Amino acid sequence: FKPGTEIVWQRVPDYWGAKLPVKIGRENFDRQRFSYFLDDNASWQAFTKGGFEDFRVESRAQRWAVEYTFPAIKAGDVIKAEYPTTSPEPMQAYVMNTRRPLFQDVRVRQALTYAYDFESMNRTIFFGAYTRTDSYFEGGDLASSGLPQGKELEILQQYRDKLPPELFTQEFKLPVYTAPQSGRENLRKAYDLFKQAGWVNRGGKLVNEKTGEPFRIEFLGNDPVDERVAGPLIDNLRRLGIDATLRIVDDSQYTNRTRAFDFDMLAVAGFQQSNSPGNEQRDFFSSTAADTSGSRNLAGIKNPIVDALIDRVIFATDRDDLIAATHALDRVLLWNYYMIPQWHLGKIRIAYWNKFGIPEKQPTYSGVDQNSWWIDPDKEKALAAKYKSSN
Structure with a gap:
């Protein structure tokens, strides 16, 4: 970790609970990197460029409605999705x-x-x-x-x-x-x-x-x-x-x-x-x-x-x-x-770079469970090659 900048988590390879029924199909990432941004606009710009943030939960209605127009969206390399929730609203x-x-x-x-x-x-x-x-x-x-x-x-x-x-x-x-x-x-x-x-x-x-x-x-x-x-x-x-x-x-x-x-x-x-x-x-x-x-x-x-x-x-x-x-x-x-x-809102708005495999059914209580996703290696390589120059 770098204080105030990022922290990287690595999955324990011999985790004792990996075979429990509640864990099957979940927690598929070997490494998770969390980068810290002090400004939401900076985080947003990083997401649009790729290579910093793989998915983004969008909380701003205006941005969701009119600002998802950057090149990767138009090319289909970033996907917008809405997942309804059935849990109580705050x-x-x-x-x-x-x-x-x-x-x-x-x-x-x-x-x-x-x-x-x-x-x-x-x-x-x-x-x-x-x-x-x-x-x-x-x-x-x-x-x-x-x-x-x-x-x-x-x-x-x-x-x-x-x-x-x-x-x-x-x-x-x-x-x-x-x-x-x-x-x-x-x-x-x-x-x-x-x-x-x-x-x-x-x-x-x-x-x-x-x-x-x-x-x-x-x-x-x-x-x-x-x-x-x-x-x-x-x-x-x-x-x-x-x-x-x-x-x-x-x-x-x-x-x-x-x-x-x-x-x-x-x-x-x-x-x-x-x-x-x-x-x-x-x-x-x-x-x-x-x-x-x-x-x-x-x-x-x-x-x-x-x-x-x-x-x-x-x-x-x-x-x-x-x-x-x-x-x-x-x-x-x-x-x-x-x-x-x-x-x-009653649903989760999420945008993600098109590098994931995602189960068709997501838990309606929480709307979406990113820990049930997995990375498609071929898609990830294609995106990395296509957007390498922009990073």
Whole structure:
């Protein structure tokens, strides 16, 4: 290995588990080289030239839609493929730090949610690729929907007097921006909620009605791409009179600040769930984790009902009980507006140099398993000869 540059892994030739059924047909590469790039654009350029990166999981919708036009693509030497996934989608969101007094009123958090125009972003920036996330357990049978009923309702009834009454009478719906008039309506709704929480517009600035303190939010990010993610929301917040800004920091500073919960709002954060939620929910959402430096409770959630529902999930007696408890937890998290949900894709976008043999069937849970691939020596030699001069 070369610190900060690359590391090469070599397969153990006499690995004791090579003949186990779960290993047959997998882990076919003798050597794997990982090269480190500090900039995504540099990594992208290296991939287009060949010889540095054999396959690339693409996370940028714009690049996938319009930038895969380099010569190797046109020649059929790089293949684009999409693999659908059936696993739960992560809750990707703007995360409000409720440790800050600014975000402790649920009406403020709901107002900020009303200011987010996903539909316009999806249409103009993401080429219509994404679907709005509206559950902490998106995908599968763990996501809440409709009105609570059955065992889930029975669980929630225990806390009825401490929950928003709308939780029992209205299906949770995120605001939708389908037309110019809906944008105005949503921003008007946002302002009404701010006003109920004690914030008013004076001279074009949203200020505290009693103290005159301006409403300020700094979004924290660690990638220039975060400007595209946070920018449209910041624009809408400024229309409401909010002093909203974005700060991009390097990875080390970002890690230190998130571990210490030193931020107003994160431009993007993800919370991956499984089909069998359990103890990890404490690290995500519990009151104890809210005060534990380095935990995943970035939002600072300190809610005794959430704590009780997490225990209900962990100690579920069977699958039906787990589903009901998870629905209840999901619903309480959503109605408290701790985060502004963003989007998910539902498939893996991958591009690869045409040097591999790939099984026709790939695991739908993860979308694709590169460890089931193998190198076709003839294809590899042909590519190496064809693109040798460009490297």
